[in-house]
Amino acid sequence: KAGVTQTPRYLIKTRGQQVTLSCSPISGHRSVSWYQQTPGQGLQFLFEYFSETQRNKGNFPGRFSGRQFSNSRSEMNVSTLELGDSALYLCASSRGQGSTEAFFGQGTRLTVV
Amino acid sequence: QKEVEQNSGPLSVPEGAIASLNCTYSDRGSQSFFWYRQYSGKSPELIMSIYSNGDKEDGRFTAQLNKASQYVSLLIRDSQPSDSATYLCAVTSNSGYALNFGKGTSLLVTP
Numbered sequence: 001k002a003g004v005t006q007t008p009r010y011l012i013k014t015r016g017q018q019v020t021l022s023c024s025p026i027s028g029h030r031s032v033s034w035y036q037q038t039p040g041q042g043l044q045f046l047f048e049y050f051s052e053t054q055r056n057k058g059n060f061p062g063r064f065s066g067r068q069f070s071n072s073r074s075e076m077n078v079s080t081l082e083l084g085d086s087a088l089y090l091c092a093s094s095r096g097q098g099s100t101e102a103f104f105g106q107g108t109r110l111t112v113v
Numbered sequence: 114q115k116e117v118e119q120n121s122g123p124l125s126v127p128e129g130a131i132a133s134l135n136c137t138y139s140d141r142g143s144q145s146f147f148w149y150r151q152y153s154g155k156s157p158e159l160i161m162s163i164y165s166n167g168d169k170e171d172g173r174f175t176a177q178l179n180k181a182s183q184y185v186s187l188l189i190r191d192s193q194p195s196d197s198a199t200y201l202c203a204v205t206s207n208s209g210y211a212l213n214f215g216k217g218t219s220l221l222v223t224p
Contacts, residue, residue: 033211043157043201043214056210090156092212100145100205102212104156 002027004093004105012111018079021108023091025072029103031096032074034066037088037107049074050096081112117204119215127223132189134218136202139183144209146178148187149201151217157201161187192222 005024013019025032034046045058049068066076072093078085088109092102116139126132134148145164149157163169163176163185175188185204189196199217206213 031210035212035214042216043203043212045206045211045213048210050210056206056208058211088156100209100212101147101159101162103159104149107156 004091004103006089006091006105006108008108009106010109010111012113013081015081015083015112017081018077019081019110020075020077021089021091021110023074023076023093023105025074025091025093026103029093029095030072031094031102032068032072033092033094033102034074034076035090035092036060037090038086043090046076078110083112086110086112117202117213117215119200119202119218121216122219123221124218125221125223126192128192128194130192130222132192132196132220132222134187134189134200134202134220136185136187136204136215137183138185138202138204138213140204140207140213141180141183142207143204143213145205146176146185147203147212148174148176148185149203149214150196151199151201153198189220192220194222194224196220197222 031050033048047057068074088107090107091105094102148161151157161176173190177186201217202215203212
């Protein structure tokens with residue numbers, strides 16, 4: 001059974017640009033969550049989607065947005081990149097109903113220069 | 114601010130010993146509790162989940178939950194050098210749709 005797939009694995013962007021990250025969940029999983037991981041702050045929750053609806057959002061500025069498609073694949077977008085957005089962005093999928101066990105993808109390492 | 118607290122470590126144990134990792138949380142509404150293992154440069158891997166008070170065993174791992182004390186722990190028996198990693202405690206938010214993570218405890222198992 002395929003795991004959670006995130007693309008791309010690595011990205012280098014310039015300040016002010018925007019970026020879109022992609023996540024394909026485990027087959028049959030309908031919930032996708034996004035997290036930002038930095039050495040200083042650890043893992044922080046960005047948002048969660050279930051059946052194309054955002055159910056919960058973390059404490060991040062509006063530059064961070066996401067969406068989920070009918071096949072449960074999800075994308076997150078960061079606009080007007082700042083140096084502080086450099087981080088590992090992790091996507092996790094779960095069944096979303098009756099189970100909150102979440103499984104992570106390999107992550108996208110974003111570097112903003 | 115809902116918090117999950119862990120000692121950052123490093124926790125150093127000799128091979129074959131029991132490693133004990135602890136976590137406290139502040140949100141009394143939390144219902145689900147997880148331990149993830151993260152090797153350097155890799156993503157977190159789910160190793161244990163626990164939902165009710167008491168112990169849950171899976172192989173060399175035992176998770177313990179005490180909701181009254183808002184305390185979760187992970188015991189690793191017969192620790193191996195391959196267990197050397199950062200262990201992350203995660204607790205569901207009140208909504209149940211997000212995980213709040215501790216900053217992790219670094220475990221080093223020495224041969």
